[in-house]
Amino acid sequence: MARDNVVAGATSAPPGEATGTATATVAPRVGDDAPRPDGIPKATGRFAFSSDLWIDGMLWGRTLRSPHPAARVRSIDVAPALALPGVWAVLTAADVPGRPTFGLEVPDQPVLAGDVVRYHGEPVAAVAADHPETARAAAEAVIVDYEPLTPLVDPAAALGSPPIHPDGNLFRHLPIRHGDPGATGTVVVEGEYEVGMQDQAFLGPESGLAVPADDGGVDLYVATQWLHVDRDQVAASLGLPVERVRLHLAGVGGAFGGREDVSLQIHLCLLALRTGRPVKMVYSRDESFFGHVHRHPARMWYRHHATAEGDLVKIEARILLDGGAYLSSSNAVISNAACFAPGPYRVPNAVIDGYVVRTNNPPCGAMRGFGSVQVCYGHEAQMDKLAAAIGVDPVALRARNALHRGDRLVTGQVLTGAVPVREVIRAAAARPLPAPADPDGPVIARPGGAGLTADPEDITRGVGFALSIKNVAYSEGYDDYATARLRLEAGAGGEPVATVVVATAEVGQGFVTLAGQIVGEELGVERVVLAPAGTAEVGSAGSSSASRQTWVSGGALQLACAAVRAELVSRAASKWACPTDAVEVSPGALRRSDTLERAGWAELLHPPIEVEEVYHHRPTRALDADGQGDAHLAMMFAAHRAVVDVDRGLGLVRVVQVATGQDVGRALNPLQVTGQIEGGIAQGVGLAVMEEIVLDTGRVRNPSFTDYLIPTTLDMPVVDAVLVQEPEPGAPYGAKGVGEPPAISSGPAVLAAIRDATGLPLSRVPVRPADIALADPSG
Amino acid sequence: MVRIARPVTVDEAVEALSEEPGAQLLAGGTDFCVEVNFGHRRPPAVVALRRVDELTHREVTDEVVTLGAGVTYSDLVGPLSGVVPALTAAARSVGSPQIRNAGTIGGNLATASPAGDTLPVLAALGARVGLRGPGGERTVALEDLVTGVKRTSIRPDELIVEVAVPRVRGSQQFVKVGTRNAMVIAIASAAVVLDRDRREVRCALGSVAPVPLRVPLAEASMADAIDWERMAAPAAALTSFGEIAAEAAAPISDHRSTAAYRRRAVAVICERAMRRCLRDAG
């Protein structure tokens, strides 16, 4: 029966059709509300996700994972698993032919654990069998002899503890010393803050299909954020040249940073090459919680100094992030956390120390907001404390200290781009407040929702405000680029057809509409085809993360459009034997300005025009020993005002409304920007009031959607968004990224609103009902 | 291979259960399939109940509401809405629309989770559960059906046919606490019933003990404090009703919450549920 279930549950889409990115769009222009071609298919269940991949004769892969957060592996006996009928391969660390480790920044994580496991869920063996149930049984049949060790689970103890990895327990200490470290203010406020471990909780579990190729290489269809960096890591561990490892993007069911690291990619390819058969793997929901990195939990200490009037004088901060067992992108996360520790405020003097350490907790890495989220809880609580200490309005205090163009960050970097901090504050603050709670309104709309817990007299309303700052794209000197190929040819009816070839992973951010919008804008071409993304077809686009693809892949495509146009002009000029500056281009046609001779594009598209362009954003620089340097490309700002209803007796919360002003540079697809804002706010609200991976001495206690709670419709506030459009100089079309800011300050605004409603200090997220209901009201 | 029986009558279902040793009943599958997915359940044979129309019967008389085991939460929220108001409230709090469309009251009873949301309501209302096996029919009180955490007195060759819920003149409430505003497992829940004819208060708690927990001391003290003519009670009596109920609770600490919070929650929701009952009645 189980077998029938599996067959019935899958589609029979061949890999090529399952990529879900090949689309034709009617060319809208930049700035239009272009609808997503994959929107309706996703809503109606017709979109092929990576979990729908299917090829006849494929095997099913499965991972065996460590039940211990720390243990020595004395021995692994795979014989009982191999003895099961239908089992094709059982691989352990010894079977990795190439580099035994992988990692985004430094390859410090074993493909399969060798003599030691360092976190609960670390892969120990990979199995392929002819049926998923057989694969499951085989994984269970592997006998691993573990000697459990005492796990290192307290990040504060990591530096003083014996190393749990040859690379040591400190990933990075980033000190920032700016201005006069001895400066003091007349008003000083201090606080400690804590952020729990959030998960990306994407809905499409990790999944992929590896198909062995005739050249001894492998084709891997997989949902990922960055095809080329996956390819490089897979090839290194397979011991193959990168050309023989071809990655193809399969339909991605959400990412949010959780697909930046390798999960099943290497295991799948190892199994396919070992068995000579295609191998598919789909993580179950619980395995998914072990299969990707999480947001770093943080402990923060802050001391703000200000003048009696409320001008910030100095910020002192110590930030400790728990990186978990392996590095992932921890070094970049702590960089953001330290650089943006003050928030979007002018701070002449700063003493900041950021630390990220190794523990036996689950590895942490990229997640939407990337280091800015954690510190936002700290700096925004501090601004509220400071406002209270001085006796001024917290929003006015923020406006007073807001960064301007020309100001310096605490890294010494002068802000030369758009810095509309006051504008986002004004936009959010000006939105009408929601009507007071209606005592006769539906009980289900109150805190406690469908549990019908609250009557009007049980509810207090609170309002909170928060600001955030986040960088666009990669920082600290990283050569951050994207590649785009563009082909222009004549269609059957002579109409121009543009084909965009990029390795830009569509993870929901919307490059699927933007590609057509950019080509429509630049060339006026109506028929634009976005080819499936793959590593064999085109160079790297970099990662779909850091709010960067609109800028970087958008920039590459804009360059490609310009190159196509130049080639058209040059072909016309040689046809007419005239100088190129005598050729005028309009959509579909060319004209010679002196003779008024005309030609249609179709005449000039034999052979088709094909160009490839690489876009690099302005270089950034490393930070020096004092954390000083022009490390970042550009800044995004957002303001959020949250209105919450709190049931003090039960500690339950209903977020009623979030108003936001967001600095977007320019909205290239306002419909999609609004979608990003709503989705980001859902994740921000989630971290504030419910989302947390609960650990018990390194063990994950809630790896399921039964117990890892994410907001439902009844938890989602009304969103009132204002797009603040001040074009960013140097950015294609003036657009900044938009994906991350909504997930950053929305949560701190919610927390501030809960503080306002309850009068409790509440310094930890997510706020648990007990934190409110059992709090001592005297503080 | 898993053998699947698809009976269309209760008798056929009973027969199929007896014929296939180890066979397990499948109703809406909302508990069953989760356990299969987690590898906690590997049934050698399945008796699927969806085609058994008898199990979806319902009957409302002045004395009793009889609900077939196959009645879904959506039925309770929709066609049967308000017939047993606390049960409707409990049903509305269950899962998402998809779960409410599939999940049945019989499945909730048979799973017998401490967090099963219909259980405290049925306990407070004194419901009786009808079972059928090869030896015929028997009925048991809810308290005798649910014997422990996910343990029942249902025999392997029996199935739940129906549950009979006595009608009570007076108001009733169900309140459930979870860390999310919908689709959440109860951290604590309470059903409170005012029986005006008998001048009784009945209250049962969910998620704070291995089984749905009646709280007789709290019930008695509240019944004494109520002015049954005016349907009113002093505020202090409501508070102490909650406190006495909370003392009776036997909550645990786990990854969902702590015992201390669950106990506090019981006090709060019992007080509020009673306050609402009196408001409704007054």
Ligand SMILES: Cc1cc2nc3c(=O)[nH]c(=O)nc-3n(C[C@H](O)[C@H](O)[C@H](O)COP(=O)(O)OP(=O)(O)OC[C@H]3O[C@@H](n4cnc5c(N)ncnc54)[C@H](O)[C@@H]3O)c2cc1C
């Ligand atoms: C996402 C999700 C959310 C949920 N939320 C809630 C919630 O908020 N509150 C809550 O209480 N529950 C919740 N549940 C649990 C579940 O929906 C209920 O317990 C449901 O009532 C089970 O009924 P079913 O018809 O699906 O039973 P099934 O899953 O088919 O069966 C459950 C058990 O009952 C047995 N069984 C079924 N019918 C009979 C019968 N007639 N006689 C004897 N045994 C029988 C089965 O053999 C099995 O052991 C949720 C489940 C999911 C997946």
